[in-house]
Amino acid sequence: MSDDELSSSGARPIPSPATLALSTPRVPDMQEETTTPRPSPPQTSYPITFVIVGGGIAGLACALALRRVGHRVTVLERLERDAARGEHGVRAPPNLSKILFHWGLRDALMSKASIMDKLVFTKCECKVPNRRAFPCVTTPLLCHLPDDSSETLAEQLWDAEMLKETQGLFLMLSHPDLHDIFCDAAIQLGADVRFSSEVVEVDPPSRAVTLSSGERLSGDVLIGADGALGQCRTAVLGRRDPGSPTGLAVYDTLISLAYVSTFDPRVALKSWQCLALGGGRAAVAYPIRGFEDISFQLYAPDDAGASGCYEDAAPVDLALVTKDSGISDHLRQTVLGARKTKVIPIRQHVDLEDWVSDDGRLLLIGEAAHPFPPTTIQGTAMAVEDGAVLAKLFSHLSSAAQIESFLYAFQEIRQSRVRNVRAAELGAIAMLTADGPAAAARDASLRANAARGPGANVLEGGGSAEGVWEEYSVLFGYDCEDEADEWWVQWGRLRQRAQDRSMAADGEEPA
Numbered sequence: 001m002s003d004d005e006l007s008s009s010g011a012r013p014i015p016s017p018a019t020l021a022l023s024t025p026r027v028p029d030m031q032e033e034t035t036t037p038r039p040s041p042p043q044t045s046y047p048i049t050f051v052i053v054g055g056g057i058a059g060l061a062c063a064l065a066l067r068r069v070g071h072r073v074t075v076l077e078r079l080e081r082d083a084a085r086g087e088h089g090v091r092a093p094p095n096l097s098k099i100l101f102h103w104g105l106r107d108a109l110m111s112k113a114s115i116m117d118k119l120v121f122t123k124c125e126c127k128v129p130n131r132r133a134f135p136c137v138t139t140p141l142l143c144h145l146p147d148d149s150s151e152t153l154a155e156q157l158w159d160a161e162m163l164k165e166t167q168g169l170f171l172m173l174s175h176p177d178l179h180d181i182f183c184d185a186a187i188q189l190g191a192d193v194r195f196s197s198e199v200v201e202v203d204p205p206s207r208a209v210t211l212s213s214g215e216r217l218s219g220d221v222l223i224g225a226d227g228a229l230g231q232c233r234t235a236v237l238g239r240r241d242p243g244s245p246t247g248l249a250v251y252d253t254l255i256s257l258a259y260v261s262t263f264d265p266r267v268a269l270k271s272w273q274c275l276a277l278g279g280g281r282a283a284v285a286y287p288i289r290g291f292e293d294i295s296f297q298l299y300a301p302d303d304a305g306a307s308g309c310y311e312d313a314a315p316v317d318l319a320l321v322t323k324d325s326g327i328s329d330h331l332r333q334t335v336l337g338a339r340k341t342k343v344i345p346i347r348q349h350v351d352l353e354d355w356v357s358d359d360g361r362l363l364l365i366g367e368a369a370h371p372f373p374p375t376t377i378q379g380t381a382m383a384v385e386d387g388a389v390l391a392k393l394f395s396h397l398s399s400a401a402q403i404e405s406f407l408y409a410f411q412e413i414r415q416s417r418v419r420n421v422r423a424a425e426l427g428a429i430a431m432l433t434a435d436g437p438a439a440a441a442r443d444a445s446l447r448a449n450a451a452r453g454p455g456a457n458v459l460e461g462g463g464s465a466e467g468v469w470e471e472y473s474v475l476f477g478y479d480c481e482d483e484a485d486e487w488w489v490q491w492g493r494l495r496q497r498a499q500d501r502s503m504a505a506d507g508e509e510p511a
Ligand SMILES: Cc1cc2nc3c(=O)[nH]c(=O)nc-3n(C[C@H](O)[C@H](O)[C@H](O)COP(=O)(O)OP(=O)(O)OC[C@H]3O[C@@H](n4cnc5c(N)ncnc54)[C@H](O)[C@@H]3O)c2cc1C
Pocket: 053, 054, 055, 056, 057, 058, 059, 076, 077, 078, 079, 083, 084, 085, 086, 087, 088, 089, 090, 091, 175, 197, 198, 199, 200, 225, 226, 227, 228, 230, 231, 310, 311, 365, 366, 367, 368, 372, 374, 375, 376, 379, 380, 381, 383
């Protein structure tokens, strides 16, 4: 499709490289010596058309990344924009925030996010016989411990050296704000983002999709970013993968600070992520929206047999769920103010061998390729890393003959990274929700590490927390764009030369 054809189909022409920087990167003090803003990225000499199914974080970040290197992009999202933005909180670890910094979105991100100062682990024992308490996570976050059932186990300050090396920051913000950042930037760079556009049929051999309106769209490559339960994953796997239950679910909710202050005048929200540990249950809380709201998640047994995912999870009444569960008075009052609570099951999905369809023209990214448990720190980060890597590879596209090898290169680069990260996230959930002797070992390890004094890595060594800290520095320090560059330097360029030579031998013009 030419640029003119694209314009008539609703997409805008590709801006020149000079206009691609979205904003002048601003360098916060703590990152001054480590941040080296990247110039406008190299542009492809062979622009092609990508049709992306799904306008969640993966689809939009991918659209933005591909536009930055000069490809044409249409995003098809079945929900209206407001519904697709979501409602709750997300954490942006350094490996995610640094991508936005590299893309010139530092100001947009920092205007919506707060920097996480530390992790605070507390322990909550239930005083009601034969009951398991939902641990009272809000008390440390609100800066005091009004009930005597909570013990502060340990505090983890983010290691300044580690953060410096990662070139990113650990941030907390709302999902709608992150969605807006990618969506606005992608549209600004000329991506054709269509909401209320449900794809009802995916036809990889024809590189085409059909919308519920009957409209048919085709491109050079289809990208499946329609989530773990979407059509694209089904098309690649050859069957639906609903995932198998793990027995755990996450209750994700929001509580306003203004509400809590109606019964607790001492509140002063901190820039911390608080994790409260109870037998087989855990609660996580952190501030979002300029400290107006507490993003609040409870990990608990999936007693109700929850189904669905974020966009279709049934609303629940958290006060009812936690009633009679032996929670502290403070938490009982707090959850009365819970808004927009959703319960999402934690499921184990098939680990796909291939993210590329057999015909080589449909690629899965984000949750569609590698479902993560809901509300994990790295699920969103992996979705964005996918787009960054894909765009880096396709910035080198100089002929149609390279397309398939770039899609498989993407798969090769991303699969090992995602498997490692997912294993770490599952380990973190197991640690948070440990019960019995495993929980006792975890708590002992946290207490012992905390006793080493301020600044100690409380997640280091011993018990079920073993190795977590070491994994964290690897997780956060990873630079996905460098990985893609390395693949190009080591393999891609050689293949390109070999291909050019064989074309020259056949008397054809090299790309
Ligand atoms: C509405 C929503 C709210 C969320 N809120 C949070 C949150 O608060 N905190 C958090 O940690 N994580 C949240 N998530 C999950 C988080 O965004 C993902 O884990 C991660 O960012 C990767 O997402 P993804 O884009 O790969 O997949 P998803 O987030 O699942 O996005 C897939 C997108 O594809 C769309 N789609 C599906 N089928 C079709 C179709 N046939 N045609 C067109 N479009 C289709 C869906 O509507 C959805 O927008 C939310 C996800 C959604 C969809």
